Amino acid sequence: MSYLDYNSTTPIDPRVLDAMLPYLKDNFGNSSSTHHFGQIINKRVKQARSQIAHFINSESSEIIFTSGATEAINIALKGIAESYNNKGNHIITVSTEHKAVLDTCKDLERKGFEVTFLPIKENGLLCLDFLEESIRTDTILVSVMFVNNETGVIQPIKKIAEIVHEKGALFMTDATQALGKIEVDVQELGIDLLCFSGHKMYAPKGIGALFVRRSDKTVNLTPQTHGGGHEIGLRSGTLNVPGIIALAKACEISSQEMTENRALVSELRDTLEYELLKIGQTSLNGDLTKRIYNTTNICFKGKDANVLIGRMKTIAVSNGSACSSAVFEPSHVLKSMGLSDDDALASLRFSLGKYNTIEDVKLVVETIKKLTEPQSKYA
Known part of the structure; x- marks a missing residue:
């Protein structure tokens, strides 16, 4: 996983x-x-x-x-x-x-x-x-x-x-x-x-x-x-x-390792984000600089985030808050930022931590690219 x-x-x-x-x-x-x-x-x-x-x-x-x-x-x-x-x-x-x-x-x-x-x-x-x-x-x-x-x-x-x-x-x-x-x-x-x-x-x-x-x-x-x-x-x-x-x-532990974790996680997040935003019809949700270093929220326009999540059997990402995931509706956060219902429902949140590796990032990028390619049988 x-x-x-x-x-x-x-x-x-x-x-x-x-x-x-x-x-x-x-x-x-x-x-x-x-x-x-x-x-x-x-x-x-x-x-x-x-x-x-x-x-x-x-x-x-x-x-x-x-x-x-x-x-x-x-x-x-x-x-x-x-x-x-x-x-x-x-x-x-x-x-x-x-x-x-x-x-x-x-x-x-x-x-x-x-x-x-x-x-x-x-x-x-x-x-x-x-x-x-x-x-x-x-x-x-x-x-x-x-x-x-x-x-x-x-x-x-x-x-x-x-x-x-x-x-x-x-x-x-x-x-x-x-x-x-x-x-x-x-x-x-x-x-x-x-x-x-x-x-x-x-x-x-x-x-x-x-x-x-x-x-x-x-x-x-x-x-x-x-x-x-x-x-x-x-x-x-x-x-x-x-x-x-x-x-x-x-x-x-956090007080001792926060600086080290920040360097590791931010590099992984940035790599993930850079690769995913290469995919056509994608955009970043939120401010580019005034944000925490472990999180990126990306809209895959025209896609269904729940379908993508369901097809990523060995990958855990989210389409919003876990506390609201039981309710199938567009994210109130993304809607408040001006996204349409369709774009909000096409957005995925990726949040990384200190146990993630570059292999995790590579797998996620490879999998999402396959799922979002127009010619893909999964699309």
């Missing part, structure tokens, strides 16, 4: 697996237990929390463990909405956000909140002037994805945060596709809330975190789950200790 769907999920790094295994077998204690066994586990969880906090330059007390980015997003958006509704009921986000943000915002609309879904330019970037004009006195939160999961487009997060704060609102970002690939410093960038998942950075599924600023200003959230007061009351439930240990190890 040539796996080029790392934005969907990543394999577990063997070193991450080795780090978490003892906490699945021998060190199985509940970190909230008061006995000696439980307190040993609790100490290790505190160390892991500190590692993860250091990775994004936050305080340990600002890290809330969740089951993943989707839960973190729900806690943040709903928690802010309830906590700050005395200030206002207006929230701003972007039309190209992940469904975890869009669907949660739609749920808040049903509860009486007003949400503005900002459009984006054809290259996938947000118009900052339009953002500034959209922020009102009753705007309590602006949520903008750091790196788009389908196109890899990177938004100017620091500048966005500055605009939002100048207007007196809070700023949140879904950094799921950024963390582990590029440096993310919540202090430098001015982020108030940040969400991410472990399984996008070589840790297992079922673990993620929410950063909630508390150091220079306290961001208040109304808890959405109750039952024990875990995670400073924001996320009750027994902690996923093996997952937490794994996430900390993944952050440690």
Whole structure:
């Protein structure tokens, strides 16, 4: 299998697996237990929390463990909405956000909140002037994805945060596709809330975190789950200790190998993209330069992406977000960028990772060229 769907999920790094295994077998204690066994586990969880906090330059007390980015997003958006509704009921986000943000915002609309879904330019970037004009006195939160999961487009997060704060609102970002690939410093960038998942950075599924600023200003959230007061009351439930240990190890490895991985993966991505764009009737979706180095999204005009995926038996690529793949419809991200339904349905996302090789790239290029050639029996 040539796996080029790392934005969907990543394999577990063997070193991450080795780090978490003892906490699945021998060190199985509940970190909230008061006995000696439980307190040993609790100490290790505190160390892991500190590692993860250091990775994004936050305080340990600002890290809330969740089951993943989707839960973190729900806690943040709903928690802010309830906590700050005395200030206002207006929230701003972007039309190209992940469904975890869009669907949660739609749920808040049903509860009486007003949400503005900002459009984006054809290259996938947000118009900052339009953002500034959209922020009102009753705007309590602006949520903008750091790196788009389908196109890899990177938004100017620091500048966005500055605009939002100048207007007196809070700023949140879904950094799921950024963390582990590029440096993310919540202090430098001015982020108030940040969400991410472990399984996008070589840790297992079922673990993620929410950063909630508390150091220079306290961001208040109304808890959405109750039952024990875990995670400073924001996320009750027994902690996923093996997952937490794994996430900390993944952050440690990323901090050590990020530069090396970037050089390797970007070269593979560029080679893949260069060869695929030689094929007739192809075009790149998204900005050419302001994007993450592991992702390319290409339209094969006149083709059906789902048919291509189905015929690539030993190759894993995507036609959009894995979280939306059960619904057969054009990508909302590509549609927001101005693509027609047909062109959106003809587009493939290729997302590479540190275990890919040049052989993977060659196989993908060769296979897609065969499938898209006019004379091909598969076309």
